[in-house]
Amino acid sequence: MEDAPFFDDxxxxxxxxxxxxxxxEDGARxxxxxxxxxxxxxxxxxVFPGRTEYIEKYAHVAARLLDxxxxxLAVDWRGQGLSERLLGEPLTGHVGRFSDYQRDVAAMLAVARAEALPAPVFLLAHSMGGCIGLRALMDGLDVAGAAFTGPMWGIRISALMRPAAWAISWSGARLGLGHxxxxxxxxxxxxxxxxxEGNTLTTDAGMWATMQSHLHARPELQLGGPSLHWLHEALAECRALARRPAPDLPAIAWLGSRERIVDQARVHDRMRGWPLGRLELLESAEHEVLMERxxxxxxxxxxxxxxxxxxxGAPA
Structure with a gap:
């Protein structure tokens, strides 16, 4: 474990x-x-961020939790932020297998142990991080409670286009076009x-300007669209998770009423079947609810x- 840069600016x-x-464990930095x-x-x-995100973006969230x-403890997933990019074109979001993200979770837990971070442990996961987090919980991640924001338990694709998304993403990888x-x-x-105007992430102009300023000041943090291979892996992972019962722990999920990135129906279905979970709807909010008004x-x-x-069991 070595010191890494953090962009205080x-x-x-x-x-x-x-x-x-x-x-x-597979060597990804x-x-x-x-x-x-x-x-x-x-x-x-x-903190399990979403696709394209980076740890500096969560400083305001950390501040409230510190209070x-x-x-x-937050992570730049492999393929984004300052973590190792996985393709020659660094702006393309990519992963070898979706299960590789669980290697990143294991690396986080190793740091938590090395730093003697105190129990109990909780999970706060956004979007793609919500998909990674749900898999980790189902596979035994030991937390006392979990919170999700705009969790990617399904990707918003029209019913008409969903078969095409599966076919294109599957065939692309097999034709050598997965990148x-x-x-x-x-x-x-x-x-x-x-x-x-018209963005799908936030209704707050100030937060939008802040996020843009981050990426203009530090373009190395930028990430573009996902690869065909990432899309196929993500669709397969969401389908696999939907077939499994909810973990036996308390959970809360936050969802914007104007959500246009993840599949709202999948979030509603999951939380209806989560005995110790509840869904909180946020009126007039887009996908990135932690970057909202x-x-x-x-x-x-x-x-x-x-x-x-x-x-x-502590005073709230």
Whole structure:
């Protein structure tokens, strides 16, 4: 474990993380960020970001959790952020197998042990991180509670186009085109290049401008559309997870009413079948609810932190 860069200039006065390089068991180099509260921590939150994201983006989330006495450990998944990119074209989102992300989870847990981060442990997972997190929970990730935001338990594709998405993503990989960017996406970063008007991520112009400023200041953090191979792996993983019962632990999922990235029906179905789970709907919110308007962000982080502390048996 070695020190890694953390871009303090991006976090606008929020606390900086201690960033480290680690290697997953297959050798992939990953960047992790660790925030510790000033006083003794009451637990640890593992942050599983979404596709295209990076640890600096979660500094404001870490700040709110630190205020509640919780340590935070976040990851740049393989293929994004400053972690090792997997293709010669670094802007294409790619993974060999979706299960490879579980190697990244294992590397996170090794750091948590090495740093003696305090129990209990909680999970906060967004979008693709929600898919990775659900798999980890089903495979035995030991947490006291989990919170999901816009979880990718299905990808929003019209019923008419879904068979085509399966066929194109499957055949592309077998024709040696698995590295090609999936249809409907682009080779450039969506946030860095799209206008605020009509964007599918947030209704908050200030947060949109902040996210754009990050990627313009540090273009090495940018990521474009996913590869055909990533799309096929993601579709297969979502289908496999949908066939399994919910984990036996308390969970809360947050979903924007204007969600246009993940399949809303899959989120509703999962939470209806989660005996210890509940779904919280956020009126007029887009996909990145933690990057939404202040009142939405504040509600999510206040309720989620209290939810975690309740599971820990600590005063909320």
């Amino acid at each position: 991006l976090v606008n006065g929020w606390p900086a993380a201690r960033a480290v390089w680690v290697h997953a 990953l960047r992790l960020g660790l925030w510790r509260p000033d006083d003794a921590a009451r637990g640890t939150v593992l 509640r006495g919780l340590a935070v 090609v960017v999936a249809p409907g996406t682009g080779p450039q970063s969506y946030i860095a290049t799209a206008p605020f 202040a009142e939405i962000r504040d509600r999510i982080l206040r309720v989620t932190a209290s939810f975690f502390l309740e599971q820990a």
